[in-house]
Amino acid sequence: MELIKGVGITKHFGGVKALSGVDFKVEQGTIVGLIGPNGAGKTTLFNIVAGAFPPTSGTVHFEGVDITGLPAYKICRRGVARTFQVTRPFGEMSCVENVAVGVVNHQPDASRAVWTQRAVECLRIVGLEGFESTEARHLNVVQKKKLEIARALATGPKLLMLDEVLGGLNSQEIQDAITFIRNLRDQLGLTILWIEHVMGAIMQATEKVIVLDQGRILMNGSPEEVVNDSRVIHAYLGD
Amino acid sequence: MTISLGESRLKSTPKILLCLAGLAVFALLPWTMGVYNQHVLIVCLFYTMMAASWNLLAGYTGQVSFGHAAFAGIGAYVSGILVVKAGLNPWGGVVIGTLCAAAFGFLVGLLCLRMGGIYLSLTTLGFSEILHIVINNEYEITRGTMGLQVPGLIENYSKIAYFYIFLAGALITLAVVYRLVHSNAGLNFRAVQNDERAASALGVDVVRTRLLAFTVSSALAGMAGALYGHYMLLITPHLPSLDQQFLVLSMTVIGGLGSFVGPVIGAFSLEILSEYIRAWGEYHVLVFGLVALFVARFAPKGIVGIYKAWRGKYRAATA
Numbered sequence: 247m248e249l250i251k252g253v254g255i256t257k258h259f260g261g262v263k264a265l266s267g268v269d270f271k272v273e274q275g276t277i278v279g280l281i282g283p284n285g286a287g288k289t290t291l292f293n294i295v296a297g298a299f300p301p302t303s304g305t306v307h308f309e310g311v312d313i314t315g316l317p318a319y320k321i322c323r324r325g326v327a328r329t330f331q332v333t334r335p336f337g338e339m340s341c342v343e344n345v346a347v348g349v350v351n352h353q354p355d356a357s358r359a360v361w362t363q364r365a366v367e368c369l370r371i372v373g374l375e376g377f378e379s380t381e382a383r384h385l386n387v388v389q390k391k392k393l394e395i396a397r398a399l400a401t402g403p404k405l406l407m408l409d410e411v412l413g414g415l416n417s418q419e420i421q422d423a424i425t426f427i428r429n430l431r432d433q434l435g436l437t438i439l440w441i442e443h444v445m446g447a448i449m450q451a452t453e454k455v456i457v458l459d460q461g462r463i464l465m466n467g468s469p470e471e472v473v474n475d476s477r478v479i480h481a482y483l484g485d
Numbered sequence: 486m487t488i489s490l491g492e493s494r495l496k497s498t499p500k501i502l503l504c505l506a507g508l509a510v511f512a513l514l515p516w517t518m519g520v521y522n523q524h525v526l527i528v529c530l531f532y533t534m535m536a537a538s539w540n541l542l543a544g545y546t547g548q549v550s551f552g553h554a555a556f557a558g559i560g561a562y563v564s565g566i567l568v569v570k571a572g573l574n575p576w577g578g579v580v581i582g583t584l585c586a587a588a589f590g591f592l593v594g595l596l597c598l599r600m601g602g603i604y605l606s607l608t609t610l611g612f613s614e615i616l617h618i619v620i621n622n623e624y625e626i627t628r629g630t631m632g633l634q635v636p637g638l639i640e641n642y643s644k645i646a647y648f649y650i651f652l653a654g655a656l657i658t659l660a661v662v663y664r665l666v667h668s669n670a671g672l673n674f675r676a677v678q679n680d681e682r683a684a685s686a687l688g689v690d691v692v693r694t695r696l697l698a699f700t701v702s703s704a705l706a707g708m709a710g711a712l713y714g715h716y717m718l719l720i721t722p723h724l725p726s727l728d729q730q731f732l733v734l735s736m737t738v739i740g741g742l743g744s745f746v747g748p749v750i751g752a753f754s755l756e757i758l759s760e761y762i763r764a765w766g767e768y769h770v771l772v773f774g775l776v777a778l779f780v781a782r783f784a785p786k787g788i789v790g791i792y793k794a795w796r797g798k799y800r801a802a803t804a
């Protein structure tokens with residue numbers, strides 16, 4: 247079953263055509279990579295799916311329901327969570343409180359004890375134990391990315407959209423992160439759409455890869471098909 | 486689980502006892518002083534209500550409204566006019582004045598929804614000026630700058646009785662602010678203040694959150710204004726004026742924007758101080774404004790922030 251499906255998604259920013267007629271879908275329970283050169287429109291696609299802004303034209307369906315143009319908070323409450331490429335922590339709130347914002351809007355009746363416990367658990371899942379009462383602005387870049395993931399998990403998502411979460415990690419840490427992301431699917435049953443520039447990670451972790459270039463789908467297929475495709479190599483390396 | 490979530494929650498039993506003891510002493514204070522000092526205390530409590538409710542909006546959701554004194558004016562005039570022209574009981578007037586201020590707060594909040602920062606400030610400033618002009622010109626109803634004479638809340642005028650009424654008003658205001666800030670809505674308030682886009686991505690209904698803060702804050706200002714009118718027995722356009730607005734702003738900023746006790750400290754210290762420098766005329770508001778600017782620039786958490794930083798250093802040194 248397809249969890250999310252976009253048809254003909256187009257987005258213009260003034261004269262900039264960030265996306266032009268993008269069709270894509272993600273099957274329930276899969277990990278799908280979204281790759282493409284800088285400025286290809288990957289983050290813009292996330293923004294449209296998550297409701298940060300509406301598309302110029304086209305539709306997005308989640309679990310078969312049309313969610314095009316719904317406000318971000320409603321899409322989140324339906325089960326779509328995203329991280330931000332440039333992290334957006336609530337700087338003056340503690341890590342627990344940062345994550346708790348996701349919890350209380352997912353479970354409005356949660357008492358303080360309940361949301362604290364759930365937030366602490368999410369922080370532990372991403373490896374931020376010990377930072378519970380640290381104000382988020384004191385975290386380093388890698389920790390802020392972990393916090394993004396913890397907050398997204400706290401909203402109880404079905405679809406998790408990760409936007410370049412490996413930046414700043416060394417190769418061992420990248421391996422751990424791959425295991426971590428696969429576990430999110432295998433153990434928590436999440437479906438994952440993942441933007442990443444680290445091709446090795448995409449090769450190892452995903453079942454399917456969508457390639458965007460200049461606002462259009464260049465191709466999609468298995469990781470092996472994608473890395474060996476001359477069009478993809480061309481798009482990345484240029485002429 | 487031993488995670489500190491805002492200090493006010495932890496070590497709570499001794500802290501609560503200390504607060505209750507302080508409150509008891511404070512409640513006995515007016516019996517030890519003359520009417521003039523009793524009056525100063527009552528005014529302090531009025532400003533506590535104003536500053537604490539403005540802090541809910543500006544300190545916890547980041548909406549720097551310049552219409553807070555105007556909402557107090559709405560509460561006062563609605564109550565005063567209903568009592569004088571329609572013979573309503575003053576307490577009923579206070580309730581309706583509060584509700585009207587809430588309704589106006591909701592509407593102005595709606596108008597300002599898509600605005601932030603300077604645009605919100607300017608729009609609320611405009612609202613405040615419009616209200617001022619209307620009050621000055623609708624002489625038949627408001628008595629303009631002459632002021633509207635209104636009856637008191639109690640049969641036999643007594644400063645001590647008013648002190649307890651204002652103490653109750655201030656405690657209600659503080660309790661409402663405390664409950665909201667420490668509820669799940671309080672998390673949403675601060676999330677919206679820190680980053681609206683991130684908040685909405687986590688499921689926060691930003692529109693609802695901002696409107697809730699605007700409405701509750703305006704209602705509390707309306708209640709403060711209505712009580713004040715029936716205490717002074719005269720409502721003048723000075724209540725909903727920018728002078729008052731900047732005074733409340735200065736109290737909150739100097740005391741500690743976004744902290745629970747900050748506005749209380751700011752309200753008491755500035756009101757008491759202004760009694761001493763009354764001789765300077767209205768210049769004292771100007772001076773407070775300048776001090777507030779200075780504080781906002783160099784110590785954005787105000788007196789409370791300075792105290793916390795000092796205590797942190799002291800603890801580090803003795804640990």
Ligand SMILES: Nc1ncnc2c1ncn2[C@@H]1O[C@H](COP(=O)(O)OP(=O)(O)OP(=O)(O)O)[C@@H](O)[C@H]1O
Nearest residue numbers: 259262264282283284285286287288289290291331
């Ligand atoms: N809010 C916006 N306003 C105007 N232009 C935008 C906006 N967001 C994106 N763009 C433009 O749209 C195009 C696609 O940007 P997008 O951020 O989606 O690329 P990306 O594939 O995520 O790139 P990267 O790999 O560098 O993150 C770029 O030309 C960008 O400048």
Ligand SMILES: [Mg+2]
Nearest residue numbers: 288289290331
């Ligand atoms: Mg991007």
